[in-house]
Amino acid sequence: MPTTTAPPVMALRFYRYCWLHYRRNWKGTIVISVANPLLFLIAIGAGLGTLVGSDLAALGGVSYLAFFAPGMLAAASMQNGMIESAFPVSYHRMPGRAYPVAVATPLEPVDVLNGHALFMAVKVAIGAASFCAVMFAFGVATSPLAALVLPAAALTGFAFAMPVTAWAVTLPDVRPVQTLFKWVVMPLYLFSGTFFATTQLPEAAQHLVALTPLWHGVELCRTLTLGTATWAGSLTHTAYLSAMALAGYLIARRNFRRHLHP
Amino acid sequence: MSDVIAQATGLVKTYPPRDKRSTPFTAVNGIDFDLHRGEAFGFLGPNGAGKSSTMRMIACVSPPTAGTLRVLGMDPAVDGRRIRARLGVVPQDDALDTELSVRENLLIYGRYFGLSTQHIDDQATRLLDFAQLSEKAGERVEALSGGMRRRLTIARSLINEPELLLLDEPTTGLDPQARHVLWDRLFRLKQQGVTLVLTTHYMDEAEQLCDRLVVMDGGRIVAQGSPAALIAAHATREVLELRFGIGEQAAALDKLRQAVAGDRIEELPDRLLWYTAEGDAALAAAHTLGLTPVTALVRRSSLEDVFLALTGRTLVD
Numbered sequence: 001m002p003t004t005t006a007p008p009v010m011a012l013r014f015y016r017y018c019w020l021h022y023r024r025n026w027k028g029t030i031v032i033s034v035a036n037p038l039l040f041l042i043a044i045g046a047g048l049g050t051l052v053g054s055d056l057a058a059l060g061g062v063s064y065l066a067f068f069a070p071g072m073l074a075a076a077s078m079q080n081g082m083i084e085s086a087f088p089v090s091y092h093r094m095p096g097r098a099y100p101v102a103v104a105t106p107l108e109p110v111d112v113l114n115g116h117a118l119f120m121a122v123k124v125a126i127g128a129a130s131f132c133a134v135m136f137a138f139g140v141a142t143s144p145l146a147a148l149v150l151p152a153a154a155l156t157g158f159a160f161a162m163p164v165t166a167w168a169v170t171l172p173d174v175r176p177v178q179t180l181f182k183w184v185v186m187p188l189y190l191f192s193g194t195f196f197a198t199t200q201l202p203e204a205a206q207h208l209v210a211l212t213p214l215w216h217g218v219e220l221c222r223t224l225t226l227g228t229a230t231w232a233g234s235l236t237h238t239a240y241l242s243a244m245a246l247a248g249y250l251i252a253r254r255n256f257r258r259h260l261h262p
Numbered sequence: 263m264s265d266v267i268a269q270a271t272g273l274v275k276t277y278p279p280r281d282k283r284s285t286p287f288t289a290v291n292g293i294d295f296d297l298h299r300g301e302a303f304g305f306l307g308p309n310g311a312g313k314s315s316t317m318r319m320i321a322c323v324s325p326p327t328a329g330t331l332r333v334l335g336m337d338p339a340v341d342g343r344r345i346r347a348r349l350g351v352v353p354q355d356d357a358l359d360t361e362l363s364v365r366e367n368l369l370i371y372g373r374y375f376g377l378s379t380q381h382i383d384d385q386a387t388r389l390l391d392f393a394q395l396s397e398k399a400g401e402r403v404e405a406l407s408g409g410m411r412r413r414l415t416i417a418r419s420l421i422n423e424p425e426l427l428l429l430d431e432p433t434t435g436l437d438p439q440a441r442h443v444l445w446d447r448l449f450r451l452k453q454q455g456v457t458l459v460l461t462t463h464y465m466d467e468a469e470q471l472c473d474r475l476v477v478m479d480g481g482r483i484v485a486q487g488s489p490a491a492l493i494a495a496h497a498t499r500e501v502l503e504l505r506f507g508i509g510e511q512a513a514a515l516d517k518l519r520q521a522v523a524g525d526r527i528e529e530l531p532d533r534l535l536w537y538t539a540e541g542d543a544a545l546a547a548a549h550t551l552g553l554t555p556v557t558a559l560v561r562r563s564s565l566e567d568v569f570l571a572l573t574g575r576t577l578v579d
Binding site for chain 2: 009013014016017020021024025095096097098100101102103104105106107108260261262
């Protein structure tokens with residue numbers, strides 16, 4: 001006779017499903033989540049970057065590669081957080097897919113959310129770790145604080161994953177997800193200080209950029225990597241990203257219940 | 263048989279509006295039922311009658327809007343987890359992971375119930391044998407036919423040895439042969455003492471499988487009883503089906519209605535149904551009236567006729 005158990009155990013049951021499913025599907029995302037960011041790092045950071053004079057004031061007195069790499073790490077992590085949430089959640093929530101199946105068993109919608117969120121966090125962390133390994137191999141990190149850049153990047157990705165999860169579970173199909181990538185991910189990617197210092201933007205635009213979540217992720221990762229982090233700055237960035245993750249998670253809890261046990 | 267396994271009183275399900283322009287939709291509008299342990303119980307009705315919404319409430323995946331519901335003696339609003347642990351669910355759309363193998367689908371599902379891998383393995387071997395899928399154990403689900411997938415879904419639903427098995431339109435979309443194989447499997451389960459609850463819009467399925475059933479229409483129960491009792495109460499012993507040449511049906515209907523006072527005659531787009539105790543005698547009477555139908559068929563009444571009598575519509579449009 002099966003027994004019902006504590007919620008964390010229930011969440012792990014769905015987490016294990018995610019891995020089994022991923023084992024059959026990893027080829028679909030490995031290129032965009034791991035290979036692409038590394039190619040960008042090499043082509044732009046180490047390639048194009050050599051055309052940019054080093055020690056430019058705007059870059060904070062470091063090489064373009066050293067400036068670009070942590071920014072790229074944050075941007076790639078954001079993208080991974082979105083890839084791990086938007087497509088799978090809107091896919092699994094449809095009739096006949098994994099979510100409705102799981103919530104017809106002893107699992108509650110919140111168990112499914114917790115299990116999948118854990119999987120997203122682990123996937124985002126793995127993506128960030130592989131990027132960090134290459135980044136460190138290039139000798140970019142100049143400070144012991146750089147050890148903190150992995151959790152910082154993972155937090156950045158997770159902060160995006162949670163609100164997107166909350167949204168994706170309400171979608172009737174995956175089409176809006178493509179719109180998200182075109183109109184939200186792309187502009188953030190380009191204008192959040194990944195490729196160039198935002199101090200080069202007009203002042204009004206700088207204020208605007210400072211409100212966007214990716215800018216906080218980029219600043220956090222960059223200052224930690226280059227050893228220029230301040231307590232005030234790092235705590236602000238971390239608080240911003242944590243609040244975003246938490247708010248997204250809480251809305252997701254409500255939305256999962258409403259849409260999976262309607 | 264008197265042991266009640268699920269019970270509903272005044273059960274209502276209203277869905278909130280999808281967007282600002284639409285209005286709330288009441289799918290189930292105050293129904294009562296008792297399901298008894300060991301029986302096969304059917305919800306019969308056309309699409310949109312409220313059958314699936316009712317099933318979802320019994321399955322504890324959709325909270326009732328009003329009324330009381332008890333499943334296995336518990337309240338779904340409080341004990342959803344515990345109830346679902348003892349249910350088996352066969353959804354209409356199979357809901358299998360087509361990229362995983364047959365056995366992996368069972369493994370995943372068994373884990374959701376907290377079963378050990380060893381236990382699931384043993385169960386899987388037994389259930390795949392029951393579902394006649396032992397040879398397909400290692401294959402990906404996407405390679406399976408529709409009938410095989412449905413049998414796998416039934417096998418999966420049995421992994422936790424449920425006391426109550428819920429089947430939503432179990433044979434919709436299957437070819438006749440696959441339907442008969444499935445009915446055979448369901449009949450065996452019933453004999454093993456599993457309580458079956460199914461929705462269907464096929465009257466032959468309801469007649470084959472159900473001890474008792476309710477007929478639903480527009481969110482309400484319009485009749486209930488055993489298939490035989492429903493037919494006895496709402497239809498005659500026999501039905502004479504008459505088809506006429508193009509344009510001749512209306513005139514024939516007028517003539518019959520004038521000549522035959524006591525019997526009910528229904529008009530469908532392509533034929534007339536004459537409800538009568540003696541079909542052959544009715545046919546002779548039609549010939550006497552000078553009617554020359556293209557085809558004439560005498561058959562026993564079915565649940566389809568019950569539904570037509572109750573709602574004025576056919577089950578499958």
